[in-house]
Amino acid sequence: MSTPAPLEFKGRMMGISVLRILHNDLDELSDYLKHQVNKGNGLLRELPVVLDIDVQIIDVDGLLDVLRKQHITVLGAYRTAASMEAAVRRTGLPVILEQKRGQAELAEATPAPPQAAEPPAPQTPVPPASDAPVQMVESRMITAPVRSGQRIYARNSDLIITAQVSAGAEVIADGCIHIYGSLRGRAIAGAQGDESARIFCRDLQAELLAIAGRYKVADDIGDAARGRPVQIYLDGEKLCVDPLN
Incomplete structure (x- = not known):
């Protein structure tokens, strides 16, 4: 009889934001x-x-304390300035390397093969891996109201909802989101980074809107769009909310 494994790794799509630190004044960061x-x-x-x-210099321990006081969960550091990398590592946080940099470090760490007496036999070249975009599949359709506490995710597809999305509910799609009822909860399109994704809804009352990591909370949306049919899209780094005629 086999012994059950004490742990297992499970793949799961999770929403993680990048928090960019642009100033080293901790009081200003804390207030903002x-x-x-x-x-x-x-x-x-x-x-x-x-x-x-x-930034080139900042009190990393102080920064983490500021974030902890606001209950922000820091998982690691990404694209940290070279002058700050050692200070970040001393706190115990992992530094997440970009792919190209990680590959370069791996190449430097790999010892060169010994000099062969004779040249090796020629080998058939291996074609490079494809950089094709994520293959989208048929849209996912939800016809029942999305209740508070529910979370709907349309992986590699658009999401169509013919009913309302209640406050406290969350709807996510790798493509676009179409909501033909009221949107009172959170809507996150382009979850894997598709900046061309859009959100459409007939009655905007949202708690949060996001596309490819750029977001607006309720107070940022403005009264002009609230309660109206709208489309939400990215214009560069700006998340735009426009009425639908």
Whole structure:
């Protein structure tokens, strides 16, 4: 009889934000972060983030303390300035390397093969891996109301909802999201980074809107669009909310 494994790895798609640090004044960072968390009515609390530290010097321990006080969960650091990498590692946080950099370090760490007495026999070249985009599949359709606490995810597809999305519910798609009822919860399109994804809804009352990592909370949406049919899309780095005629 085999012994059950004491642990297992399970693949799961999770939403992780990149928090870019643009200033080293901890008091200013603390005040601004507190304002953003309060403005979001708690939606940013327990938010999992990786840090992009875009300053040459900062008190990393102090920065982590500021984030902890606002209940922001820091998973690691990403694209950290070279001058800050050692300080980040001393806190115990992992530094997530970009792919090209990681490959370069691996190449440097790999010893060169010994000099062969004779040249090796020629080998058939292996074609490079394809960089094709994610293959989208048939749209997922939901005809029942999405209740508070529910989470719907359309992987590699668009999401169509013919009923309302209640406050406290979350709908996510790798493609576009179409909602033919009221949107009162959270809608996240382009979850795998598709910046061309859009959100369409007939009655905008959302708690949060996001496309490819750019987001707006309720207070950022504005009264002009609230309660109206709208489309949400990216224009560069800006998340736009436009009425539908």
